[in-house]
Amino acid sequence: MPYNKENKIAVKIDDLTVAYDYKPVLWDIDLAIPEGVLMAIVGPNGAGKSTLIKAVLDILKPIAGSVQIYGKPYKKNRSLVAYVPQKGSVDWDFPTTALDVVMMGTYGSLGWIKRPGQKEKKASLEALEKVGMLSFKNRQISQLSGGQQQRVFLARALVQNASIYFMDEPFQGVDATTEKAIINILKELRKASKTVIVVHHDLQTVPEYFDWVTFLNVKKIATGPVKDIFNDDNLTKTYGINYKVAINQ
Amino acid sequence: MNSAQIEIQLIASLVAIACAIPGTFLVLRKMALITDAISHSILPGIVIGFFITHDLSSPILILLATATGVLTVILVEFIQKTGLVKEDTAIGLVFPALFSIGIIMISKNASDVHLDIDAVLLGELAFAPFDRLIVQNIDLGPKSLWIIGSIVMITLSLLFTFFKELKVSTFDKGLAASLGFSPILIHYGLMTVSSITTVGAFDAVGAILVIALMIAPAATAYLLTQDLRKMLSLAILFGIAGAILGYWTAHFLDASISGSITTVLGIIFLLVYLFAKNKGLFSVLYRQKQQKIEVLLLTFLLHLNNHSEKEERHVKHLTEHINWQKVKAKTVLNLALKNNMITVEDKIVSLTEKGKTFTEEAINYIITNKDTEIEKMKDRFFLFRG
Numbered sequence: 001m002p003y004n005k006e007n008k009i010a011v012k013i014d015d016l017t018v019a020y021d022y023k024p025v026l027w028d029i030d031l032a033i034p035e036g037v038l039m040a041i042v043g044p045n046g047a048g049k050s051t052l053i054k055a056v057l058d059i060l061k062p063i064a065g066s067v068q069i070y071g072k073p074y075k076k077n078r079s080l081v082a083y084v085p086q087k088g089s090v091d092w093d094f095p096t097t098a099l100d101v102v103m104m105g106t107y108g109s110l111g112w113i114k115r116p117g118q119k120e121k122k123a124s125l126e127a128l129e130k131v132g133m134l135s136f137k138n139r140q141i142s143q144l145s146g147g148q149q150q151r152v153f154l155a156r157a158l159v160q161n162a163s164i165y166f167m168d169e170p171f172q173g174v175d176a177t178t179e180k181a182i183i184n185i186l187k188e189l190r191k192a193s194k195t196v197i198v199v200h201h202d203l204q205t206v207p208e209y210f211d212w213v214t215f216l217n218v219k220k221i222a223t224g225p226v227k228d229i230f231n232d233d234n235l236t237k238t239y240g241i242n243y244k245v246a247i248n249q
Numbered sequence: 250m251n252s253a254q255i256e257i258q259l260i261a262s263l264v265a266i267a268c269a270i271p272g273t274f275l276v277l278r279k280m281a282l283i284t285d286a287i288s289h290s291i292l293p294g295i296v297i298g299f300f301i302t303h304d305l306s307s308p309i310l311i312l313l314a315t316a317t318g319v320l321t322v323i324l325v326e327f328i329q330k331t332g333l334v335k336e337d338t339a340i341g342l343v344f345p346a347l348f349s350i351g352i353i354m355i356s357k358n359a360s361d362v363h364l365d366i367d368a369v370l371l372g373e374l375a376f377a378p379f380d381r382l383i384v385q386n387i388d389l390g391p392k393s394l395w396i397i398g399s400i401v402m403i404t405l406s407l408l409f410t411f412f413k414e415l416k417v418s419t420f421d422k423g424l425a426a427s428l429g430f431s432p433i434l435i436h437y438g439l440m441t442v443s444s445i446t447t448v449g450a451f452d453a454v455g456a457i458l459v460i461a462l463m464i465a466p467a468a469t470a471y472l473l474t475q476d477l478r479k480m481l482s483l484a485i486l487f488g489i490a491g492a493i494l495g496y497w498t499a500h501f502l503d504a505s506i507s508g509s510i511t512t513v514l515g516i517i518f519l520l521v522y523l524f525a526k527n528k529g530l531f532s533v534l535y536r537q538k539q540q541k542i543e544v545l546l547l548t549f550l551l552h553l554n555n556h557s558e559k560e561e562r563h564v565k566h567l568t569e570h571i572n573w574q575k576v577k578a579k580t581v582l583n584l585a586l587k588n589n590m591i592t593v594e595d596k597i598v599s600l601t602e603k604g605k606t607f608t609e610e611a612i613n614y615i616i617t618n619k620d621t622e623i624e625k626m627k628d629r630f631f632l633f634r635g
Contacts, residue, residue, distance in 0.1 A: 021332060057427040078429050085423040094277060094420045095475045104417045108428035113410055140475035156424075 007034040008070070010164050010195040011056065016065030018048070018055045025051050027219045029065070033197060035163075037212035038190045040200040040226075044239055047217040049199040050086065053166045057083055069164065079109060082162035084153045086169050092142045098152045099137040102127055105159035120159075127155040132181060147178030154182060164195045171202065183209050206230055253378040256391055258496050260377050261510060263397040264450045265462050265488030270404050271443040272463030273484045276471060277419050282337060283322065283440075284463045286344035288447045288456035290321040292351025295448070300358070305452050306380070306392045311445065318444025319437065321347060372455025374496075374506040393453040400449040404442055408481075415439070416477060458507040462488055465514040472525045487517055539634055543627065545573075545581050550590060550608045553600050564596045587633045603630065 013031040017024055026048040033039060041049045054060040056067050058074050069077040082105070105127070106120040128134045131151040136144065144152065150170055157165055165186075171179050186196050186209075200206065206213060206226060213230055215221035215238040222234045275281055294317030298310030321343055328339040382389040389395070408415070418425035418432040425432045443463070450459045470483035495510025502509065523530050553562060560566065567578040582598075585591045590604035600608065607630045614622045627634070 054423070057423075059423050059426040075429070078427075081427070083424060083427040085421065089423055090421045091277075091279075095471070095477050095480050096416075096420065097476070101420070104421070104424060107413055107417055107430070110413070112414065112430070115413060142475075 007036055009033065010035040010070060011197070012068040012071075013052075013056065014066050014068075016052075016055060016062050016067065018051050018060060018062045025218065026055065026062075029216075029220050031214065031220060031223055033195060033212070033223075035195050036190060036193045038186055038196045038198070038210050039212035039214060040198050040206050040210040041214045041216055042200055042203060042206065042238070043216035043221075047238075049216055050168050052216065053083070053168055053197070053199060057081065057166060079160075080163040082157040082160035082165045084157045084165070084167040084170055087146065087150055087153065087172060089168075092144075092149060094141065096141060097137065098133060098139050098141060098144065098148075099124055099128065101141060101152050102155045102159055105156035108160060123161075124155070124159050127159040128152075130158060131155045131185065145175075147174040150174050150178060150182065154185060158185070162194070165189060165197065167196070167198045169199050169201060171200070203235070254496075254500075256378045256394060257374050257506065258493055260391065260394050260397055260453050261374060261492035261496060261506070262489045263394070263401050264454050264459070265466065265492045266485050267397060267401045267404055267446045267450065268459060268462035269466045269484040269488040270408050270481065271439060271446060272467040273470070273477075273481050274415060274419055274439055275443065276464060276467040277477075281464045281468075282340050283325070284443060284447070284460050286321050286325065286340045287318040287440075287444050288451065288459050290344040290347035290351075291315075291317045291444065291448055291451070292348050293317055293354060294351075295451070296351050296354045300354075306396055311396075311448050314448040315441065315444040317347065318447060319440055322437070322440045371505065372451060372453055372458060372507050374454055377453045396449045397453065400446055404446065407438070407442060411435070411438070454510075455507050458511055461511040461514050462491070465511075465518050466491065469514075469518045469521045472521050472528045487514070491517055542580060542584060543634070545577065546584050546590075547608075547611055547623075549581050549585065550600065550604060551612065553591065553598060554605065554608045554612075559597055562598045564593065564598060584633065588631055590630075 009032045011031070011033040013029055016026060016029040016031075018026040025046075029052065041052065043049050051060060055062045056074065067074055069080055074081070099121075102124040103116050103120055106116050106123060110116060110120070125134065125137065128137055131154050133148060133151050133155060136148060136152075141149065141152065150173075154167075154170065157167070170182055174182070186198070189196050190211075198210070200210070207230060210226055212224070213226045214223040215229075215234050217238050221238045222229050272284070275284060291314040294314035295305075295310060298307065298313040299305060301313075302309050304310065324343045325336065325339045328334060328342060329336050334342070377393045378391050380392045382392045382395055414425070414430050414435055417428070418430055418435045422432045425435070446463075447456070447459050450462075454462075466484040466487035467480070469487045470480045473483055474480050491510055491514040495513040496506055498504070498513055499506040499509035521529070524532075526532060549567070556562060564578075564582070567573055567582065573581070582591075582593075585604070586593070588603075589601055590607060591598050592601055593599075607626070610626055611623055614626070
């Protein structure tokens with residue numbers, strides 16, 4: 001479903017400030033993300049893009065501000081949200097298989113103590129199939145290529161069957177085929193009225209992949225439809241006058 | 250075997266189980282060093298507990314010492330969070346401080362307290378059967394058997410109850426937090442269990458053996474399996490094997506039991522490290538050698554593919570122009586021949602049809618940056634590996 005003005009607000013962020021050791025990395029962020037958009041968060045290194053996602057997902061404690069998921073605090077609406085962390089944030093030598101990693105996506109709906117059963121396994125196998133990784137289900141995760149690992153992470157988010165997906169640089173270190181496959185899945189999610197928020201590095205592909213964009217550099221620079229606000233003015237405000245260098249990187 | 254011998258082996262095996270479970274998660278969380286810290290820094294807790302109760306197996310003492318263990322972790326994290334030093338330095342600062350406070354307390358009261366630093370560090374399994382639990386004149390067995398037995402039961406039931414939570418928070422803290430499984434709570438849960446285990450085991454086996462039993466079996470298991478459940482079972486098995494083999498080694502050498510068990514654990518690790526199927530040293534070296542020769546083979550085939558002129562394809566040319574030693578050149582030539590990639594007539598080497606197809610496919614993968622595909626190709630083309 002493409003965006004239109006009547007869409008509900010999926011994620012609302014008010015006055016969010018996050019600091020590491022008293023040094024603010026995100027400064028007074030206000031952001032309203034409408035339902036059904038495929039949004040890129042762009043900004044230079046150290047702009048606080050990952051931090052923003054982590055603060056929304058309750059992984060980091062903000063020093064000020066609030067976050068609402070469909071009008072309720074994150075803790076109340078946790079089941080509506082799925083998260084794909086940066087691939088480098090985990091140890092891929094961990095003794096486990098691709099299927100098992102995807103199953104971890106079902107843990108949230110199970111809650112504490114309850115074990116995953118046949119239902120969860122079936123859903124995980126379906127998610128693996130969607131990302132084209134079914135034949136790798138019993139492969140140890142260190143034996144997967146970077147692109148395959150990213151697909152497994154995506155399958156783990158899909159199995160959560162959420163309404164909002166947060167992804168931290170899903171295209172980092174993946175081959176062109178995987179990048180295409182991932183973007184197709186993200187577009188399918190948007191078609192199903194899901195909201196997808198992606199930390200993105202490659203400015204060149206923003207107009208092709210996304211319909212919504214947020215420029216971030218410690219403060220929010222701009223947010224809105226790509227066709228309206230993805231322009232020289234905002235790029236310069238975010239990246240400085242040398243933003244063309246950033247594009248060509 | 251007399252009953253004391255059986256009791257000693259039983260205690261050692263139970264300690265092995267109690268240590269292997271938290272040890273596996275500590276190894277996976279790259280926190281092996283923290284057991285070293287806990288096992289030493291519980292000393293002041295033990296000493297204070299001993300001053301109060303005058304009984305090394307009193308629950309109050311275990312409680313106090315466990316609290317000191319958790320305090321160690323809190324202090325280490327506090328120092329680390331200042332950002333002034335790294336985690337290993339923080340550990341190195343905290344545990345000697347706490348340990349030495351314990352030592353000062355013992356030496357100041359050495360005259361009226363029967364508590365020996367040697368006993369704390371090294372333990373004495375041989376004495377464990379003498380300290381018995383006697384209720385209404387009925388002998389229920391050694392006290393340490395009961396303490397360790399209870400700890401094993403607690404650890405096992407926590408493991409079965411929270412296996413999923415432990416797994417997800419160990420593998421992916423961020424996901425665990427976003428799903429609502431507090432990684433901090435699980436972290437401190439694990440630290441508490443590790444402290445209880447260390448405290449419960451130190452009296453019987455000593456601090457050093459506790460470290461060995463937590464880390465060595467888990468590290469050994471890690472080399473052998475890619476499945477967390479199997480890693481846990483293997484760690485337990487290696488721990489028990491080390492305990493029993495170590496006991497009998499000590500018996501025949503008339504040496505310290507703790508020392509022998511630790512040595513056996515080290516030997517088991519060494520053997521697995523050398524001979525493990527995938528991650529073992531020999532198999533890694535063998536694979537490296539194989540790959541090296543196969544890369545040379547590919548280089549050679551590419552060269553043949555590039556040159557039709559005879560002088561470039563002469564056998565001698567291998568040693569002269571490509572600049573390979575005779576032995577190396579011969580190995581490569583033989584490997585190519587065995588795999589039907591080349592033919593040799595009058596010392597002139599030519600690619601076979603199979604050799605051509607292989608080389609062209611390989612070039613294709615190299616220029617499209619899909620080097621990993623070449624490994625799969627080898628399975629299709631090679632009759633013999635390098």
